[in-house]
Amino acid sequence: MNQISEKILSYKKRVWLSFIMLSLLLSIFAGWWMINRLEQLQEVATGLLRSKNYDLLADRLNQTNPEDYLVQLDKSIKESKKKLNGFLPNQSYILINTTLNQFRLFDKDGSLLRQGLVSTGSYTLLRGNNRTWMFKTPRGQLKVLGKTKDPVWVRPDWAFIEEGLKVPPAGHPSRYEYGTLGDYSLNLGDGYLIHGTLYKRFLGLPVTHGCVRMGDEDLEVTFKTLQLGSRVYIY
Amino acid sequence: MSELEIKNNSKTENPGFFSWLLGWLPRQRGLFLVFFILLISIPLTITVLLVVLPVLSTPLLPTEAMLKEQNADSTRLNSASNWDKTSLRLVAAREIEQKTQKNRLSLASKDSIYLLLNLNDSTLSVEIKGLTVHVARANDIFISRRITKASHDALLNWIEQPFTFQQELSTIAKTPVLVIDAPKDTTEAAQLPRKPLEPEKDYVQYSLLFDRQLLLEVKQSEEALPEDAELISNYRYRYDTTISTSFLNKITDPLPSHRPVKISLTMPQADARTIFRAMPHSVYARLILIPPYKQ
Numbered sequence: 001m002n003q004i005s006e007k008i009l010s011y012k013k014r015v016w017l018s019f020i021m022l023s024l025l026l027s028i029f030a031g032w033w034m035i036n037r038l039e040q041l042q043e044v045a046t047g048l049l050r051s052k053n054y055d056l057l058a059d060r061l062n063q064t065n066p067e068d069y070l071v072q073l074d075k076s077i078k079e080s081k082k083k084l085n086g087f088l089p090n091q092s093y094i095l096i097n098t099t100l101n102q103f104r105l106f107d108k109d110g111s112l113l114r115q116g117l118v119s120t121g122s123y124t125l126l127r128g129n130n131r132t133w134m135f136k137t138p139r140g141q142l143k144v145l146g147k148t149k150d151p152v153w154v155r156p157d158w159a160f161i162e163e164g165l166k167v168p169p170a171g172h173p174s175r176y177e178y179g180t181l182g183d184y185s186l187n188l189g190d191g192y193l194i195h196g197t198l199y200k201r202f203l204g205l206p207v208t209h210g211c212v213r214m215g216d217e218d219l220e221v222t223f224k225t226l227q228l229g230s231r232v233y234i235y
Numbered sequence: 236m237s238e239l240e241i242k243n244n245s246k247t248e249n250p251g252f253f254s255w256l257l258g259w260l261p262r263q264r265g266l267f268l269v270f271f272i273l274l275i276s277i278p279l280t281i282t283v284l285l286v287v288l289p290v291l292s293t294p295l296l297p298t299e300a301m302l303k304e305q306n307a308d309s310t311r312l313n314s315a316s317n318w319d320k321t322s323l324r325l326v327a328a329r330e331i332e333q334k335t336q337k338n339r340l341s342l343a344s345k346d347s348i349y350l351l352l353n354l355n356d357s358t359l360s361v362e363i364k365g366l367t368v369h370v371a372r373a374n375d376i377f378i379s380r381r382i383t384k385a386s387h388d389a390l391l392n393w394i395e396q397p398f399t400f401q402q403e404l405s406t407i408a409k410t411p412v413l414v415i416d417a418p419k420d421t422t423e424a425a426q427l428p429r430k431p432l433e434p435e436k437d438y439v440q441y442s443l444l445f446d447r448q449l450l451l452e453v454k455q456s457e458e459a460l461p462e463d464a465e466l467i468s469n470y471r472y473r474y475d476t477t478i479s480t481s482f483l484n485k486i487t488d489p490l491p492s493h494r495p496v497k498i499s500l501t502m503p504q505a506d507a508r509t510i511f512r513a514m515p516h517s518v519y520a521r522l523i524l525i526p527p528y529k530q
Contacts, residue, residue, distance in 0.1 A: 019266055023273035031277035038285060038485050039494075045290040046380040054323040056302065056388035061318055061326065073329045080336035087343045087365035095368050099512040100505055122430055123410050128417040136410070139513070140348060141364050161417045164424035205432055233363050235348055235513040 093231040094194075094222060096120065096212055098137050101204045103214070105222055114221050117204040119197065119213040120234075126162055133158045135209040138192060142232045146187035147223060151195060153177040158209065182216060184223040188232055194222065289490035295381040296496065297447055298392035327387045328528040331394070338397045338523045339365060349397065349521040350514055352451065352498070354378055355528065359453070359500060361513045369513065371506030374456045377499040382526055390526055398445035400520035404477060405441035406463075406470045407508065409516050438463035439507040440470055442478060443514075445522055450478065450495030453511070455504035 034041060061069065092113070095104045098120040105114045121137035155175045160167045168174050182196015197203070197213035212234075214222060226232075260267050294300040318326075342349045343365035351360040351367070357376045361369040382390065403409075411430075418424035440454035459467055478495065480488075514520045 016266060019270050020273060023270045027274050027277040031281050034278055034281045035482060035485050038489060041286045042290055042490060043380050045286045046384055049290055050384040052384050053386045054327060057323055057327060058318050073333055077333050077336055080340045084340050084343055084365045097509055099509040123412045125412050125414045126417060164418035164420045233368050235361055235368050
């Protein structure tokens with residue numbers, strides 16, 4: 001009889017011990033899971049335990065005349081907006097996305113006139129003997145500084161170096177190429193142009209030496225729409 | 236009785252081990268109590284010590300601590316007496332708008348490309364000299380509750396100035412530069428390496444860390460391709476080692492004051508890529524944050 005009761009007791013002990021071990025293991029696992037997701041839990045807790053308060057704002061308002069303060073705020077917002085509008089273009093402009101190689105042309109009211117594909121700088125770094133050239137399109141706000149019909153491309157030094165050719169002296173006939181730039185070009189300064197291309201299959205891809213290439217029809221509309229001084233936003 | 240019915244009956248008569256356990260355990264009251272107490276002990280301790288107490292005691296935004304110090308000596312007025320919450324929200328919204336316009340104006344007057352993150356309509360825009368040149372609408376957005384629950388004045392101080400870029404992690408290169416050496420002759424020129432003539436397709440995900448602990452995470456909404464797996468795991472590894480805190484640190488300092496205030500956006504790949512490439516990756520890169528104020 002004693003043996004039987006001892007067996008039952010030890011059986012009970014084992015059941016208890018097993019459950020204690022199991023609960024501890026589960027608890028440790030839950031703790032590990034929680035610590036790994038501590039940020040999410042703290043986010044939830046922040047949502048539940050913290051509330052947005054306007055106490056300091058109320059204090060500030062109680063120390064001033066509320067109506068005056070609102071008028072002052074509105075005036076300040078209006079002034080800032082007015083000044084900001086002064087930076088906006090007052091004639092037609094063009095946006096050029098160098099990542100997607102796309103353009104959008106707008107009139108002076110900000111209405112979209114045309115959009116399409118362009119080719120921009122390839123981000124190739126050419127290393128010569130003493131010089132390097134980075135073929136990238138400049139970003140930011142530029143202006144149309146000049147407009148040319150039937151432009152002639154005066155090939156710079158890199159155009160020869162890139163092809164493994166000897167660089168001719170300035171003004172040498174081999175520097176002048178006719179028809180390469182298409183029917184029109186718009187000068188953006190520092191040698192950068194918006195012009196046409198013979199390689200229309202590359203429109204939409206970054207393949208140029210820094211200039212912006214456009215398809216024939218897009219270029220014609222852009223040339224006719226943009227005036228001298230029109231803004232060109234490149235990003 | 237058909238064979239099928241007999242089978243069904245036998246199923247109901249023989250419950251599984253866990254069903255049996257769930258029935259049996261509550262009957263063993265002592266054992267059940269010990270089991271339950273031990274089970275919740277660690278999660279409960281973590282909840283109290285690492286979640287609730289830090290959340291209640293730590294300032295939500297870096298500027299909150301500063302404001303607390305400033306106002307520690309001043310006696311609180313009977314504040315909301317003249318102002319109901321709706322009016323306060325209205326004024327708060329105007330104050331945020333005022334700061335935003337002021338910041339836009341200050342950046343537009345400099346020659347810079349900057350980002351404008353509007354949490355009210357979930358858009359991230361690129362602006363050049365005050366003109367919005369690109370707008371990306373997020374398909375999905377996560378805004379840390381540290382922003383939405385912060386006191387208005389702490390939030391206002393936090394967004395007072397445009398945020399300045401400090402650090403980045405990304406799956407794509409800022410400028411995918413190909414370096415080539417000048418060829419000696421035309422034969423060598425013909426063999427020069429060229430960039431692939433097709434649009435980039437790499438998976439886009441990046442984290443931009445700004446000053447005042449703002450962390451902006453952007454990832455593409457399109458699903459990743461199998462060949463991007465290594466790129467993504469590499470990014471995650473770098474993220475875990477630079478931005479995330481270790482397991483041990485989470486225990487010793489559960490809510491450190493330097494923890495980033497996170498905003499995550501999911502948007503089309505083209506937009507995510509455009510924004511990453513458009514922003515200058517230097518101390519000149521700025522971001523204007525418009526926190527949620529519309530009710």
